[in-house]
Amino acid sequence: xxxxxxxxxxxxxxxxxxxxxxxxxxxxxxxxxxxxxxxxxxxxxxxxxxxxxxxxxxxxxxxxxxxxxxxxxxxxxxxxxxxxxxxxxxxxxxxxxxxxxxxxxxxx
Amino acid sequence: xxxxxxxxxxxxxxxxxxxxxxxxxxxxxxxxxxxxxxxxxxxxxxxxxxxxxxxxxxxxxxxxxxxxxxxxxxxxxxxxxxxxxxxxxxxxxxxxxxxxxxxxxxxxxxxxxxxxxxxxxxxxxxxxxxxxxxxxxxxxxxxxxxxxxxxxxxxxxxxxxxxxxxxxxxxxxxxxxxxxxxxxxxxxxxxxxxxxxxxxxxxxxxxxxxxxxxxxxxxxxxxxxxxxxxxxxxxxxxxxxxxxxxxxxxxxxxxxxxxxxxxxxxxxxxxxxxxxxxxxxxxxxxxxxxxxxxxxxxxxxxxxxxxxxxxxxxxxxxxxxxxxxxxxxxxxxxxxxxxxxxxxxxxxxxxxxxxxxxxxxxxxxxxxxxxxxxxxxxxxxxxxxxxxxxxxxxxxxxxxxxxxxxxxxxxxxxxxxxxxxxxxxxxxxxxxxxxxxxxxxxxxxxxxxxxxxxxxxxxxxxxxxxxxxxxxxxxxxxxxxxxxxxxxxxxxxxxxxxxxxxxxxxx
Numbered sequence: 001x002x003x004x005x006x007x008x009x010x011x012x013x014x015x016x017x018x019x020x021x022x023x024x025x026x027x028x029x030x031x032x033x034x035x036x037x038x039x040x041x042x043x044x045x046x047x048x049x050x051x052x053x054x055x056x057x058x059x060x061x062x063x064x065x066x067x068x069x070x071x072x073x074x075x076x077x078x079x080x081x082x083x084x085x086x087x088x089x090x091x092x093x094x095x096x097x098x099x100x101x102x103x104x105x106x107x108x
Numbered sequence: 109x110x111x112x113x114x115x116x117x118x119x120x121x122x123x124x125x126x127x128x129x130x131x132x133x134x135x136x137x138x139x140x141x142x143x144x145x146x147x148x149x150x151x152x153x154x155x156x157x158x159x160x161x162x163x164x165x166x167x168x169x170x171x172x173x174x175x176x177x178x179x180x181x182x183x184x185x186x187x188x189x190x191x192x193x194x195x196x197x198x199x200x201x202x203x204x205x206x207x208x209x210x211x212x213x214x215x216x217x218x219x220x221x222x223x224x225x226x227x228x229x230x231x232x233x234x235x236x237x238x239x240x241x242x243x244x245x246x247x248x249x250x251x252x253x254x255x256x257x258x259x260x261x262x263x264x265x266x267x268x269x270x271x272x273x274x275x276x277x278x279x280x281x282x283x284x285x286x287x288x289x290x291x292x293x294x295x296x297x298x299x300x301x302x303x304x305x306x307x308x309x310x311x312x313x314x315x316x317x318x319x320x321x322x323x324x325x326x327x328x329x330x331x332x333x334x335x336x337x338x339x340x341x342x343x344x345x346x347x348x349x350x351x352x353x354x355x356x357x358x359x360x361x362x363x364x365x366x367x368x369x370x371x372x373x374x375x376x377x378x379x380x381x382x383x384x385x386x387x388x389x390x391x392x393x394x395x396x397x398x399x400x401x402x403x404x405x406x407x408x409x410x411x412x413x414x415x416x417x418x419x420x421x422x423x424x425x426x427x428x429x430x431x432x433x434x435x436x437x438x439x440x441x442x443x444x445x446x447x448x449x450x451x452x453x454x455x456x457x458x459x460x461x462x463x464x465x466x467x468x469x470x471x472x473x474x475x476x477x478x479x480x481x482x483x484x485x486x487x488x489x490x491x492x493x494x495x496x497x498x499x500x501x502x503x504x505x506x507x508x509x510x511x512x513x514x515x516x517x518x519x520x521x522x523x524x525x526x527x528x529x530x531x532x533x534x535x536x537x538x539x540x541x542x543x544x545x546x547x548x549x550x551x552x553x554x555x556x557x558x559x560x561x562x563x564x565x566x567x568x569x570x571x572x573x574x575x576x577x578x579x580x581x582x583x584x585x586x587x588x589x590x591x592x593x594x595x596x597x598x599x600x601x602x603x604x605x606x607x608x609x610x611x612x613x614x615x
Contacts, residue, residue: 020274025266028270032270032273032274032277035274035277036273036277039277039280039281039284040280042280042281042284043280043283043284043287045288046284046285046287046288047288048288067287067293068284068287071236071283071284071287074236074240075280078240078243078276079276081247082243082247082269082273082276085247085250085269086269086270086273089250089254089262089265089266089269090266092262093262093263093266096259096262097259097262097263102266102267102270103263104259104263104266
C-alpha cells in the first residue's frame with residue numbers, strides 16, 4: 001500500500017508541476033489543485049497508514065492518529081477557498097488583459 | 109486566566125465581521141469603527157509589552173494545555189511586533205479614510221481581517237496555527253491588493269496569488285513532515301523532540317526546515333523569491349502598500365522564531381542550519397534590491413525595492429547569529445517598516461497631487477502646492493531610510509555594523525550595507541530633485557493636498573525621530589528580547605509547564 005500511495009503522490013505532484021509550468025492561467029489553477037490534493041494525501045500519510053485501527057489510545061496495540069485528518073480537513077477548506085478565488089481572478093485577468101497567459105502576454 | 113493575549117486577534121476579527129454586517133451603512137460609521145479598532149491596538153500592544161517584560165505569557169486557547177491544544181505565546185519579540193503593526197495600521201487607516209477606501213465596499217473589513225492574520229502569526233505558538241494565520245492574512249491581502257480596478261493590479265495580483273498558493277502547499281508539506289517525525293505541532297514541544305530525535309531522522313527534519321525557509325523566504329521576499337514584490341506593492345493602493353510593509357516582516361519574524369526555537373542551540377547536527385544560507389542570500393538580496401532601486405521609474409517602485417533591501421539587511425543581520433546583531437536587526441526592522449510605510453503613503457499623496465497623468469513616475473511634473481512641506485517630509489524620510497544621521501536608520505545600521513565585529517563577514521557586510529546606502533542615496537536624491545525641483549510648465553496639477561492624509565504620513569514618519577529620542581528604553585527592551593530568543597529553553601519550559609486553569613472544575 002505504501003508504494004501505491006507514494007506513487008500516487010508522485011504522479012499527482014508531477015502532473016501539478018507540469019501544469020504550473022504551462023503558464024496559462026487555467027492550467028496553472030488546475031495544477032495547483034492537483035498539488036494541493038497531493039499535499040492533503042501527504043498530510044494524511046503522516047499519521048501513518050493503517051486500516052481498521054481504533055482512533056483511541058489504549059484500545060489496541062496501534063492506533064490511527066486522528067490529528068492529521070483534522071489537519072487535512074482544515075487544509076481542504078482553505079485550499080478550496082483559495083482555488084475558488086484564483087479561478088475568479090483568472091477569469092478577471094482574462095477579461096482585463098485579453099489573454100490567459102500568466103504574464104499577460106499575447107499569443108503572438 | 110489573563111485574557112489579554114487573545115485580544116489582538118479577537119478585536120480585528122469581530123470588528124471585521126461587524127463591518128461586513130453593516131457594509132451597506134454609511135461610510136463615516138465604518139471608518140470610525142475601523143479606526144477605533146486599530147488605534148485601540150496600540151495601548152493593547154504596549155500593555156502586552158509590559159506583561160512580556162515580566163515574563164513570557166502563555167495563553168492556552170480553550171483551556172487545552174500544551175502540547176495538546178493551541179497556545180498563544182506573548183514574549184517580548186511578539187509584543188514588540190504587535191506594536192509595530194498597530195502603529196503602521198493606524199496611520200494607514202487614517203490615510204485611507206480620505207477616499208482610498210471608497211473603491212470597494214469592504215475595504216475596512218478586509219483590512220481588519222488582514223490585521224487579525226498578522227497579529228495571529230506573531231502570537232501563535234503552534235506550527236499548524238501559524239499556517240492558518242498565514243492563510244488568513246494572505247486571503248485578506250489578495251483582496252486588498254486587487255481592491256479597485258486596473259489591469260496592472262490584476263496582473264501583479266495573479267502572480268502574487270499563484271506564488272503564494274504554491275508556497276502554502278510547501279508549508280503544508282513541511283509541517284506534515286515535522287508532524288510525522290515528532291508527533292506534535294506545538295513549537296516548544298517540537299523543539300524538545302527534535303533535540304531528542306535519532307541521528308537518522310536528521311536529514312528529513314533538515315529537509316522540512318529548508319522547505320520552511322523557502323516558504324518564509326517567499327513571504328519575506330528574499331533572493332531569489334522577491335520578484336513578485338516590486339510589481340505587487342507598486343500596483344497596490346497607498347494605504348494597502350503601507351500595510352504590506354509589515355507583511356515581509358512576518359516572514360522575517362517566522363524565520364527568527366522557528367529557527368532559533370527549533371533549530372537553535374543544542375539541536376545537534378541541525379543547530380543553526382539555515383544561517384549558512386541566510387548569509388549569502390541576504391547579501392545577494394541587498395545587491396539586487398539596490399540595483400532595482402536605482403532602476404525604478406516610479407516612487408512607489410523605488411520604495412518597494414527599499415522594502416526588499418531592508419529584508420536583505422535583516423537576513424544578513426540575523427544570520428550573524430549573535431544577540432547584539434539580533435537587537436540591531438529588530439531595531440532596524442521597526443524603523444524600516446514604519447519609514448517605508450510612510451514613504452508608500454507619501455508616494456500615494458504625491459501621485460494624487462500631481463494628477464493621473466504624472467502619478468508617482470519620476471519625471472518632472474506640475475508645480476506642487478505646499479512645496480516646502482512636501483519636500484521637507486520627503487527629505488527627512490529619505491535621510492532616514494538611507495541611514496544618514498541623526499535619524500533612526502543611522503542608529504540601526506551603525507549597531508548592525510558594529511555587531512559584526514571584525515573578520516571576513518564584517519568585511520562583506522560593511523561593503524554591502526554601506527555600498528547600498530550610497531547607491532540608495534543617489535537614487536533618492538535623483539527622485540527628489542526630479543519630483544520637487546524640476547517642473548513641466550504646461551502641466552495641470554491634480555487634487556489639492558489633503559491635510560488628513562498629510563497628517564497620517566507625518567505621524568508615521570515621526571516614528572523615526574521618536575525611535576532616536578527613546579533609543580535607550582527601546583534598546584533595553586530589544587536587548588532583553590534577543591536574550592530571550594537566544595535562550596529558547598526558557599520559552600520551552602514556560603510553554604510546557606502551563607497548567608489548565610481551574611483543573612478538574614466544572615464549567
